[in-house]
Every structure is written in C-alpha cells, then in structure tokens.
Amino acid sequence: MSVDPTELKQRIEAGIPGARAEVIGDGQHFQAVVRAPAFAGLSRIAQHRLVYDVFGSEVGDRIHALSIKTTAREQPDD
Amino acid sequence: MTDESTSPIREAIQSAISENPVILFMKGTPDAPACGFSARTVAALESLDQPFAAVDILPDPRIRQELSAISGWPTIPQLFVDGELVGGCDIVMEMYESGELQQVLGLETPAGSIVGADAPADEPFQGAPLSIENRL
Numbered sequence: 001m002s003v004d005p006t007e008l009k010q011r012i013e014a015g016i017p018g019a020r021a022e023v024i025g026d027g028q029h030f031q032a033v034v035r036a037p038a039f040a041g042l043s044r045i046a047q048h049r050l051v052y053d054v055f056g057s058e059v060g061d062r063i064h065a066l067s068i069k070t071t072a073r074e075q076p077d078d
Numbered sequence: 079m080t081d082e083s084t085s086p087i088r089e090a091i092q093s094a095i096s097e098n099p100v101i102l103f104m105k106g107t108p109d110a111p112a113c114g115f116s117a118r119t120v121a122a123l124e125s126l127d128q129p130f131a132a133v134d135i136l137p138d139p140r141i142r143q144e145l146s147a148i149s150g151w152p153t154i155p156q157l158f159v160d161g162e163l164v165g166g167c168d169i170v171m172e173m174y175e176s177g178e179l180q181q182v183l184g185l186e187t188p189a190g191s192i193v194g195a196d197a198p199a200d201e202p203f204q205g206a207p208l209s210i211e212n213r214l
Contacts, residue, residue, distance in 0.1 A: 044169045045151075052152050059152040060142075065115070066153070067168050 002027030003063055008055075015054035028064040039072035047072070088144040091133075095148075095158050098131035100183065103145055104155040108132050115167035116155045122174040123157075128183055159183060 005023040012021040012034055019036035032051065039047045047070040052059055059066050095101060100123070106112030108120045112134075123130050135141045135154055146152055149163045157164045159182050164170060173179035180186070 044172065045163060045165055048165070048169060049150065057152070060146075060154075067115075069168065069172075 003030075005030055008032060008063070008066075011054050012051060016050055029067075030063060030065065031067040031069075033069045033071075035071050035073065037072065039070055042072070044070065085144060087138070087140050088148065091141065091145055091148060094131065094133060096161050098158075099160055100128060100130040101133065101158050102130050102155055103133045103135055103141075103158075105134070105136050107134055112136060113154070115153075119155045119157060119167050119170050122170055122179065126174075126180060126183065126185055128185065 003025070004027075005025040008025070008030055009021045009023040009032075012023070012032060013019050016034070016036050017038050019034055019038065021032055021034045023030055023032045025031065034051055036050075038050065042050075048068050051068050051070065052066070055063055055066070091103075102108075102116075102119060102123065104111060104113075104116035104120065106116055108124070108130075111117035111120055120132075133141070135145065142154060145154075145156065149156055149158075151163055151166065153166050155166055155170075157166075157170050164179075164182060165173070170179060173182065
C-alpha cells in the first residue's frame with residue numbers, strides 16, 4: 001500500500017491555490033515543503049490544516065505520517 | 079459514529095484539555111514514547127523544564143478519533159496550552175527553535191541559554207500522565 005510522493009505533490013498543488021510543493025517520502029512517511037500565497041496572514045496551525053485538509057482521513061491511515069513545513073513567501077526561482 | 083453529546087471519552091478529553099494548562103496527547107508515555115514524533119515533542123518540552131500532563135492515545139483507538147474530532151487535527155502528537163491547540167511535532171519544533179514555544183508557555187528563557195545554577199531544584203513536576211481510559 002505504497003503511496004507515491006508525486007501524487008501528494010500534485011494533490012497539494014491542485015488543492016491549494018497557487019501552491020508549490022516538494023514532497024519526499026518512503027511510501028508511508030512523507031515530508032512536504034509547501035509554499036503558497038494562500039498561507040499569507042494565517043497561523044501555522046491554519047496553514048498546516050490547509051495541507052492536511054487536502055488529504056482528509058487519509059492522513060494517519062493510507063498516508064501514515066505527513067510532516068509539513070509551510071511558507072507564505074513567494075520565492076523567486078530565478 | 080458515536081453520539082457526540084454522550085461520549086464519555088470525548089468528555090474526558092475535553093476535561094483533560096481544560097483542566098491542564100499544558101497537555102500533550104502522544105503515542106506512548108514521556109518516559110517511553112512509542113513514536114519518534116511524540117519523542118521529539120516530549121524532548122522539546124522537557125528541555126525547557128516545562129511540566130506537562132500527558133495522555134497516551136494508544137490504549138484505545140477511540141481516544142485518537144475523539145481527540146481529532148475535537149481539535150480538527152489529524153495527527154499525533156497534539157500539544158494544547160491553555161485549552162488551545164498549539165500544534166503537532168512539526169509546529170512545536172519550529173516554535174521551539176524560533177523561541178515562540180517559550181513565549182506561548184510563558185517562559186522567558188530563550189532556547190539554549192538555560193542557566194542551571196539558579197534554577198529551583200525542588201520545583202514539583204506536575205506531569206503525572208493521565209489515564210483517560212480509566213474514567214470509563
């Protein structure tokens with residue numbers, strides 16, 4: 001019952017407007033770094049909730065563990 | 079689905095959150111954490127000499143179900159201060175490193191500069207683990 005980190009990345013980016021995500025993981029435990037303008041002005045709790053909400057009850061079940069780091073800052077890539 | 083208004087587990091969790099200024103819901107106990115995320119969160123609190131109540135969610139799966147229903151937070155551990163969810167392991171560690179955790183807990187000492195010489199050695203530790211399952 002392995003989950004592809006790419007699936008998590010795509011779902012985060014689809015679920016949170018303007019989000020850019022990097023997700024690594026071993027199929028059950030994942031670390032996500034998510035950058036999104038939608039996080040601006042939100043507490044860390046609220047930012048992480050937006051990410052958890054993308055997956056609902058899959059977190060703790062199919063997705064055994066999801067470690068999250070969020071930032072609202074737009075980071076210039078070039 | 080249980081009836082929300084009459085769930086004794088939910089009531090016990092809500093009482094524990096409101097009665098304990100600092101309470102950690104975790105896997106295992108502070109002395110024997112059963113998960114790395116819980117272990118790191120305990121280590122952060124203990125390094126600040128912060129007394130805290132702890133609840134092991136593992137003995138009964140309903141504890142976790144009811145807790146997450148109350149908090150709207152899917153993962154364990156969960157740290158509450160003054161009845162408010164502060165966060166799980168990621169947020170607690172981020173706040174610990176930035177000094178925000180110390181502020182939330184009302185501790186003035188920044189991380190890394192705790193001086194042992196003048197610290198009261200006989201401060202009672204109030205962190206006796208609760209046993210929510212025993213209230214049933």
